[in-house]
Amino acid sequence: MSVTAPSGFRAAGVSAGIKADGERDVAIVINDGPSRSAAAVFTRNRVKAAPVLWSQQVVKGGRVRAVILNSGGANACTGAPGFQDTHATAERVADALQDSAGEIVVASTGLIGERLPMPELLSGVDAAVAAAARDGGLNAADAIRTTDTVAKIAFRRGPGYTIGGMAKGAGMLSPALATMLSVITTDAELTSEQCDRLLRAATSRTFERVDADGCLSTNDTVVLMAGGASGTAPDEAEFGALLTEVCDDLARQLIADAEGASKSIAVEVVGAASEDDALTVARAVARNNLFKCAMYGEDPNWGRVLGAVGTTDAEFDPARLNVAINGVWVCRQGAVGDDRAKVDLKPREVTVTVDLSAGSVAATVWTTDLTTEYVHENSAYST
């Protein structure tokens, strides 16, 4: 299924020799129209990889013919030569498709600070375009993996149209889009303005609420292409809900596969005075290393939750805070609550609920525990 679930899209994932192990490393997703409406959201990191700088310009035009992606190298912090490499990649795709480079989005993922092996990449572009087919969605999702252990795909069917998507991302996961790449396709008829509005709304409640390690990448990119092949102009609210479901599905898959994680943790803040407050508190908890270590140790150490909440400027009274871990209210009114021995932290799925007692707004951020495996994996990544 994946990005080729909607009609009018072809995709491929090929091995171009960028990755040393010979696994797939170049992916393409081609929109055969009739429409080329598109939008994208990018990392908020001010140090942006060359493909991000390029693709931001492309997307401003509101039209995208294809997205070319590579794993095995981020092409970040590579200066003007790196930007030229991205440009050359887009030109090669455009040549192969007899189209304009100005409508080709480029995305890269991998190690920062190294040039891409351009002969391999450009040959890979040719091979990917040649291989692109209606059944290529899964291979494309496979080709964008770095430390991901599984390919991440999702799709939803609406009345008369389909939305499909793929994503990658396992380390450096943080709000404002993790080190993640995602391509989402639909055969619904949408304008580029609709794409932009709907994509921003969906990502703000999904990908941007995933925070595995608080580290914001230089390459995050989420692209939505609407080809219109179904001939169906969707109800916008309904489409938005389905798009959010696809993004949510993919975001949860990212957390489930996060580097070295042994727990998938929902940090749920309730009783907040505002959504900003709820998110600020949820992120502070999700990023607290001591809390994350406690979760790894299956230790319901709610003091660390309160310690994290206290670092924020959200509206709350410390004496009215309540905390539940997997449904047991271990902290009531800022002090010891129910018996912490009742908390079962054995399952992989953990829910931590923080009740600010300051209003009626709720929000959830998804994170992981901090494990010795995470440290192992990330202390040996580039060498």
Add this chain to the structure above:
Amino acid sequence: MSVTAPSGFRAAGVSAGIKADGERDVAIVINDGPSRSAAAVFTRNRVKAAPVLWSQQVVKGGRVRAVILNSGGANACTGAPGFQDTHATAERVADALQDSAGEIVVASTGLIGERLPMPELLSGVDAAVAAAARDGGLNAADAIRTTDTVAKIAFRRGPGYTIGGMAKGAGMLSPALATMLSVITTDAELTSEQCDRLLRAATSRTFERVDADGCLSTNDTVVLMAGGASGTAPDEAEFGALLTEVCDDLARQLIADAEGASKSIAVEVVGAASEDDALTVARAVARNNLFKCAMYGEDPNWGRVLGAVGTTDAEFDPARLNVAINGVWVCRQGAVGDDRAKVDLKPREVTVTVDLSAGSVAATVWTTDLTTEYVHENSAYST
């Protein structure tokens, strides 16, 4: 030496049975005057332990007779009963000294969310007051250890006066004072206003620039007591410089002994447009888990440094950033610089220099690497 290096101070550290292993767990530092000028700085965490809430009130009066400290329990998130425990502790000290509880600072460290064993603590208070002596400084420093592997003490002599200090803190180290307790004493003659001004200036450039794990504690307390026994009214600038040296010495000892750390890392930002910018960038790097894992792996992964810099709002142009690791400029003008193979990361001491090329201001934050030992230690702390 420690807190009893200046004349006019007595101290003790005793075993009261709060810690299960029978180690020292109650410390007292008594100022025998003639003056009781004092000041303190406390955690900025809004979830404050009972002893912090108590001591903030005490210090408002500008006079402190003694500081009573315990390890083995933080008395944080313990509600009104916890506050009563702190009050009772101060009263017991006051009784033993035939003095006023309103001039007794209380500090606690240990696990959050549990009541202190009051019979043991109160007996410990009596024993500590009875044992307090001119040579008790080292025992006091020993008694405030939690996961600290060594006692931390420092002193400096000025013309006609002495400054002494002790500190504890190994985990939950972050700006705004880490989970750290520190008592600093001097026999110089100072007003409480001078104490306050000088202590804030010194801690802002020392303890507040230590950031081992970004986790802000509920209990951080640094107290300065000036007893005036030397009869010397110091030059304020000179005293301030020496006080800063004592704080810096203690702060470095905290980093050197941080939980599970294998590296002591100075994140030095130069070329900043302002001190705020320099500190913001230094903290962003110091808190970046991927960078910290790379340091543990002795991997000069400068891309992660740039990735962290890019998350800040400091003034800089990504194309003009330079990064050196242990003196090798591995990133120049935002791209690949000198050969990363030249970087020697084997020594414990590491210096990462970030040149923002945006001005002439510099600042340094001290941090540690993120290790499997840190995760081990912090995943098993409370159970």
